[in-house]
Amino acid sequence: MEKREQYTPEEREKRITDVTLTGSATNLFLTAFKIFAGIVGRSSAMIADGIHSASDLLSDIVVIVFVRISSRKEDKGHDFGHGKFETLATLIVSLMLFTAGFGIMTGGIKSIISIFKGNSVASPSYLALAAAIISIVSKEVLYRYTKKAGDEMNSPVVVANAWHHRSDALSSIGSLAGIGTAMLFGNKWSVADPIASCLISIMIFWVAIKMSIPAINDLLECSLPDETENDIVRIASEVPGVRNIHSLKTRRNGPAIIMEAHIVVDPGMTVMKAHDIATDVENAIMEKYGRDTHISIHIEPDENSE
Numbered sequence: 001m002e003k004r005e006q007y008t009p010e011e012r013e014k015r016i017t018d019v020t021l022t023g024s025a026t027n028l029f030l031t032a033f034k035i036f037a038g039i040v041g042r043s044s045a046m047i048a049d050g051i052h053s054a055s056d057l058l059s060d061i062v063v064i065v066f067v068r069i070s071s072r073k074e075d076k077g078h079d080f081g082h083g084k085f086e087t088l089a090t091l092i093v094s095l096m097l098f099t100a101g102f103g104i105m106t107g108g109i110k111s112i113i114s115i116f117k118g119n120s121v122a123s124p125s126y127l128a129l130a131a132a133i134i135s136i137v138s139k140e141v142l143y144r145y146t147k148k149a150g151d152e153m154n155s156p157v158v159v160a161n162a163w164h165h166r167s168d169a170l171s172s173i174g175s176l177a178g179i180g181t182a183m184l185f186g187n188k189w190s191v192a193d194p195i196a197s198c199l200i201s202i203m204i205f206w207v208a209i210k211m212s213i214p215a216i217n218d219l220l221e222c223s224l225p226d227e228t229e230n231d232i233v234r235i236a237s238e239v240p241g242v243r244n245i246h247s248l249k250t251r252r253n254g255p256a257i258i259m260e261a262h263i264v265v266d267p268g269m270t271v272m273k274a275h276d277i278a279t280d281v282e283n284a285i286m287e288k289y290g291r292d293t294h295i296s297i298h299i300e301p302d303e304n305s306e
Contacts, residue, residue: 083254
């Protein structure tokens with residue numbers, strides 16, 4: 001694993017807020033533009049797509065509010081800080097993403113049934129087609145921009161919000177396919193739009209589940225992956241004076257890590273020397289995983305030593 005770049009809580013909150021507000025401004029523009037283009041361009045798919053963009057605004061609000069709460073320092077009621085609020089926000093955004101996918105799937109099925117019943121569909125115009133293309137490009141750029149920031153800030157909720165942006169781009173691909181097919185081959189091929197939307201909704205479901213599982217694990221206090229725990233053991237073992245490390249327990253608190261472990265040292269050394277070794281272990285782990293890592297070290301004498 002690569003060493004993480006260190007950010008203060010204030011820098012982290014500001015960066016996440018700036019990125020999310022950029023997304024909010026984009027979503028606000030796309031919501032108005034796509035609904036307008038859907039009405040004027042006679043495309044029900046584009047109107048639905050605009051409503052989907054409006055749901056992204058809600059996820060942006062969730063990110064901003066919960067990241068601000070999670071950035072608060074420890075207090076009497078939260079000895080380890082408020083990091084779990086960011087985990088909760090990740091789960092909320094994932095559920096919103098799942099809901100968006102369900103809405104796309106439901107709308108697609110209804111449209112397919114309506115078309116097979118013989119209901120006519122108005123032929124869309126080039127304005128609706130242009131709106132779909134603009135949405136795909138802008139939301140994919142926004143996804144990459146937000147995803148990069150989420151990875152840099154070690155923020156699962158920002159990553160989840162990035163995927164919400166991509167789900168909007170994917171729904172616009174479905175709209176583009178339906179609009180383009182109807183314009184090229186006539187209304188008898190208009191069923192291509194809802195079919196594509198249903199296929200895209202399945203992909204959105206998969207992303208929502210993929211984002212929600214780690215959040216649920218963190219809220220249930222699950223241990224960190226074996227790769228991370230093995231890395232922590234390696235770092236501690238390389239500190240001079242540490243003879244062994246065991247009883248490692250880990251969990252995640254939002255972007256931060258909480259861990260405790262027992263380290264074995266020479267039984268003949270002074271309490272001060274053992275304390276210095278424990279401090280060195282803490283500093284080595286924080287150097288890799290961030291200064292907000294909560295570490296509890298228990299010192300044990302080496303019983304096998306003569």
